[in-house]
Amino acid sequence: MSIYIVVNNTKDWKFNIPGAEVISNKAYLTQEEFTHVKNAKIFNLSKSYKYQSNGYYVSLLAAARGHKAIPSIATIQDMKSQAVIKVIGEELDELIQKSLADLRSDQFSIRIYFGKSVAKKHHKLSLQLFNLFQAPLLKAQFRYEEDKWELHTISPIAMSEVPEEDRSYVEEFARIYFEGKKFSVPKRDMSGYDLAILVNPKEEVPPSDAKTIQKFIKAAEQVGLSAYTITKDEYSDLAEYDALFIRETTAVNHHTFRFAQRAKAEGLVVVDDPESIIRCTNKVYLAELLKNNDILAPKTIIVHRDNTKQVIEEIGFPCVLKQPDSSFSQGVVKVDNEQEYKETIGKLLDKSELVVAQEFLKTDFDWRIGIFDKEPLYASKYFMARKHWQIMDWKKTGNQRFGKSETLPVELAPNGVIKTAQTICNLIGDSLYGVDIKQVGNKFYVIEVNDNPTIETGVEDTILKDKLYQRIMEIFLKKIKRMKDRKEK
Template identity: 60%
Template sequence: MRIIITVTNLKDWDFNIQGVEVITGKQYLTDSQYSKIKNARVFNLSRNYKYQSTGYYVSLLAAARKHKAVPSISTIQDMKSAAVIKILSTELEALIQKSLKDIKSDKFTLSVYFGKNLSKKYDALSGQLFNLFQSPFIRAHFSYANDKWFLQNIFPITAGDVPGEHKEFVEMATKKYFEAKRFSVPVRNTSGYDMAILWDPLEKTAPSSEKTLQKFIKAAAQKGIQAELITKDDYSELSSYDALFIRETTAVNHHTFRFAQRAKAEGLVVVDDPESIIKCSNKVYLAELLKMHQMDAPETIIIHKDNVNLAPDILGFPIILKQPDSAFSQGVSKAQNLAEYELKVASLLEKSDLIIGQQFLQTDFDWRVGVFNGEAIYACKYFMSKQHWQIVNWNKEGGGSYGKVETLPVEMAPQALIKMAEKLSKLIGDSLYGVDIKQKGQKFYVIEINDNPNIDTGIEDAILKDKLYLKMMDVFLERIQKSKQIIS
């Protein structure tokens, strides 16, 4: 990968870094040779990023040329937005308080150079700020009020803004950054596509095991895509990939959603995309969607403080209660009688203004149909956990207790089931979904749809085996090629 540093004036760059090309922003914009480069990363150290300035256009044209710009246009805009700064800094609140607890004044400025600060005690905070606001050199201002530290603002700085006493350290930090593996590897002899697979090695209920993730990586390689595992700490490296595949349980108020948002903003192919995460993670949205499109589902009521007494009369007992962002049997409970109902509803309404009440349908199993790119790719029967009404019993000691799973060829599953799953998926998008459906006699009822469904060795891949992973990588390859306007 070609590494390019753009500056307003060549005198602004006073560091000796091997393997990088330093040019002016004007050169990058006007010299035709740079528009022809196929694989480049552009570190934009312009003096000015204002709208329609040279610095702004460097990052904008880098995106058009399919180069990876640091900072990207989205990062530049994020730094200007007080609302974005407030939201993202909330994620770092505990780290901010811990890092700055010994500061005696009510103001503090932190200079971050490729994720590092001169003082090691601020390295954790510096690294996270660099992850959130990826720009070579940044300066963050903090204020102390009401017994707490707050991130007031953050903005990129140029090499010329680096104090003289910092320059030796900055040169060392910059060298270490560019010597990292991602920048030292030669240009690949494959089609040159990179995929990041986001996972959490410590997650106990991950949608795919590490063994399964290796199957995805192997399948990707067969399609000319170099895939590798990343974690939440690799946020700053996201722009160096062509695709992001999230294999960690997602939520809106979570780093997985932030990864999806940034990947989309950077022009990556992303599964699951942020819109799918928003829609699938909220059962209130799903209830309204099913109603609008007249899809069969158990009798459902959106419960709020003003109608809380109506649900028992309409649904009868037992009643299934769901918090809006429930997933895979968690956040779902059953009220057997009015006393249980009142207690559980009161608890749920403390966390959300709207919750879901649903008629209970007793079945031995739930269908789960996996849908990707609008097409069903697997069909499973998830049987209820022993002596329990859900497929996972989270009340068991030592973690959840699962029921057995039976996987069928998609063509052997009831076609009404497959059509229902594909129809609902298309109403959400074209990402990867798991549609949960109950069957009573010959009728099917949608229970919910989840983004980022389970795909694991010996279960969801029991029929197609390695063909399942290859089939999915075909979709990724087609989308990457389309995003780069390459005709295969």
């Protein structure tokens, strides 16, 4: 891989970084030789990234040439968005308060050079900000408001703006960055396409356990993909890959969603894509989608503070109350009488302006239909946990937490359950979904659509076994090739 450090004036960069060539942004934009370079990484240290400036065009043309620019156009836009900065500040709130706790002023700024701060106590915060707003040289500004520190702005800085006393640190941190594993690029083989699998080794109940992840990696190799696991700390490496497969429980106000957003902005194939995460993780959206498309579901009411009595009158008890963003059976409560209902609905409405209330349909199991790229892959029955009304009982631990499961060949599942699952998925997208459906006689009621469905060894793969993982990887490869073809046209 060719490495270029791009600056306004080459005299601004006086350091010798082995393996990196220093060029001016004008040279990168105008000299023919750079248009033909393959597999290059561009460290854009231009003085300005304003729209249509040289710095802006360096990152823009890098994308057109197939080069990996830092910062990318997506990062440049993110740094201009107060909405993005606010969300990032909220996620890093605990770290921000801890890092700045000893300060007595009402404003403070940190200069971040290749992910590090001159002050060691700010290293961890600097690395997290660099991972989220990846640019070689950054300045993060904080304000102390309402008894807490808040991230106010984050912006790139040019080499010419670095104080003289910091320049030796820039050289040191640059060397560490270029020599460290953070810059290493996965070894490419076979098709040359790389797949990142986002995992959280500490997650209590992940969508796929470590054993299953290894099956995905092996299947990827069999179809011509190189697959690697990454964690949330490797956000800055996303641009090195061709696709992202999220195997960590997703949520909108969470790093998994930002991974999906950034992957899409960088032109990667991403599962789950941001739109699917938004649509599937919110049960209010799903309830409205089902209603507007005449898809059978349990009797449902969207509850707000002004219509709480409507549930008592129209659904009755028992009924099920759901937080809009609940997952893995958490945030879903069955209430058996009016007193329980009033106590529970108040607590849920304190967390969300809207809550979903549904009639309770008692069944021995839920169907789970796995669909990827609009193709049904597996049909499983998830039985209720012992002495519990859900398939998972969070009050218990280990295997006792789950009910038993049974997987059937797709062609042996009722035709109605497969058609119902495909109908709702077609309205959401073409990503990987797990549709939960209750069967009552010959009727099929959609309970929810999971954008990040569980796929575990010995459960969903019982029928297809390793072919299930291979089929999923084949679809990834097809999507990657399809996206590459679109870019070339």
